[in-house]
Amino acid sequence: MKKSNVIISVLCVITAFALIGVTFLIIHSYHMKQANKVNEVYGVIKSVNADSIVIKESNTDKETTYMKDYESDYKEGDLVVVKVQGNNIKSHQIIVDNYSNMTTTTTTVVTTTTVSTTTAPNNNPVQTTTTSKANVPKTATTSKPTSNVIKSSDDTVLEYVKNEYDQAQSNDTSETFKEKAKKGFITIVDFIFYDGEIKGVKFKELTAKGKAKVIYYALLIDSGIDSKFPGYKSKISDKYKDIKGKLVAEFLELKYDICTNSKDGCAQVKEDFDFLKKALSLTWDAIKSFFVYVKDLSVPKIKDWYESFRG
Numbered sequence: 001m002k003k004s005n006v007i008i009s010v011l012c013v014i015t016a017f018a019l020i021g022v023t024f025l026i027i028h029s030y031h032m033k034q035a036n037k038v039n040e041v042y043g044v045i046k047s048v049n050a051d052s053i054v055i056k057e058s059n060t061d062k063e064t065t066y067m068k069d070y071e072s073d074y075k076e077g078d079l080v081v082v083k084v085q086g087n088n089i090k091s092h093q094i095i096v097d098n099y100s101n102m103t104t105t106t107t108t109v110v111t112t113t114t115v116s117t118t119t120a121p122n123n124n125p126v127q128t129t130t131t132s133k134a135n136v137p138k139t140a141t142t143s144k145p146t147s148n149v150i151k152s153s154d155d156t157v158l159e160y161v162k163n164e165y166d167q168a169q170s171n172d173t174s175e176t177f178k179e180k181a182k183k184g185f186i187t188i189v190d191f192i193f194y195d196g197e198i199k200g201v202k203f204k205e206l207t208a209k210g211k212a213k214v215i216y217y218a219l220l221i222d223s224g225i226d227s228k229f230p231g232y233k234s235k236i237s238d239k240y241k242d243i244k245g246k247l248v249a250e251f252l253e254l255k256y257d258i259c260t261n262s263k264d265g266c267a268q269v270k271e272d273f274d275f276l277k278k279a280l281s282l283t284w285d286a287i288k289s290f291f292v293y294v295k296d297l298s299v300p301k302i303k304d305w306y307e308s309f310r311g
Contacts, residue, residue, distance in 0.1 A: 040082070040083055040084075041055060041064075041066075041081070041082050041084055042079075042299060042303050043056050043057040043058050043082075043299075044056045044058075044078070044099055045074060046063055051068055052065050053065070053068060055082065058299035058300065058303065065087065066087050066088065066089045067087055069088070069090055069091060069092060076100070077098050077100035078095075078097055078098065079299065080092050080093065081093050081306070095303075096302060102291065152210075153201045153205045153210070154206055154207055154209070154213075156199050157191075157198050157210065157214060158214065161213075161217045164181075167180075168181055168184075168220075168221045168224035169224055178225075178228075181225045181229075182232060185218070185240075186236065188217075188218045189240060189247075191214075192211075192214065192215060192247070192250070208257060208262075209258065209264070209265035209268065209269070215251045216251065216272045218247055219247050219248065219276055220276075222247070245292075245293055246290075248276075249294050251273070251276070252273075253294060255270070255273055255304075270308070273308060277308075277309070
């Protein structure tokens with residue numbers, strides 16, 4: 001064999017071993033990084049052991065055992081988010097207590113009852129006010145419909161609802177104003193939940209974006225009236241007394257559906273929800289209390305809502 005061939009063969013062997021060594025180092029480095037990587041896991045606690053917990057993970061439905069970070073308030077059935085490194089929990093947060101029990105019981109939903117009627121305000125388009133009172137700050141404006149354009153169902157209803165919102169910002173504290181504001185709010189609530197109509201349009205005829213915007217204004221109207229007449233709903237029908245919780249729950253469902261099924265409108269509904277959190281002083285505990293009005297408490301929904309609060 002020629003000397004040159006021997007040299008080439010030796011170099012090939014050395015190169016092969018070098019490549020194997022580099023590959024090993026890359027694989028080893030990758031596994032080390034994976035072992036040190038901190039992941040976030042959402043899931044329901046299936047069992048609690050002396051030094052570990054078993055979580056049914058929401059994204060895969062598999063059950064995984066993780067070592068506890070410290071003795072804590074872990075309970076079976078809680079929905080949690082944990083930060084894990086390998087199989088060790090570094091930190092955790094309980095999102096919903098007794099989530100398993102909550103989802104196995106029948107949720108309360110709004111049912112159709114008799115429809116109240118009221119006279120709608122005039123048809124003149126009104127811009128959103130630039131001042132605010134109490135916990136109803138300034139909100140975004142939308143373009144006026146032009147006279148030569150046929151208004152959509154969304155525009156028709158939102159024109160009415162924004163007009164009611166503008167009126168709710170009045171400094172008038174007379175009994176006459178209070179009764180007029182109450183009637184306007186009842187009309188909007190009946191429209192949303194009880195098959196009522198506004199200018200010949202029903203809630204189900206609106207787009208998802210339109211529905212979310214109507215509920216957005218309804219919550220601000222309620223807050224505006226309540227800031228001048230605290231507890232004003234105590235003297236009207238029982239179906240309106242916990243309406244804030246029902247409206248927030250409906251808004252959250254729409255927010256999830258809009259952002260899950262279409263990018264169109266997602267940014268706006270997120271912005272509106274951020275505004276409502278501040279305007280209505282919403283907390284995560286308050287949101288959890290409204291879950292009784294949510295039709296389907298799936299983990300992805302709750303995760304989405306929780307992320308909205310966590311920022």
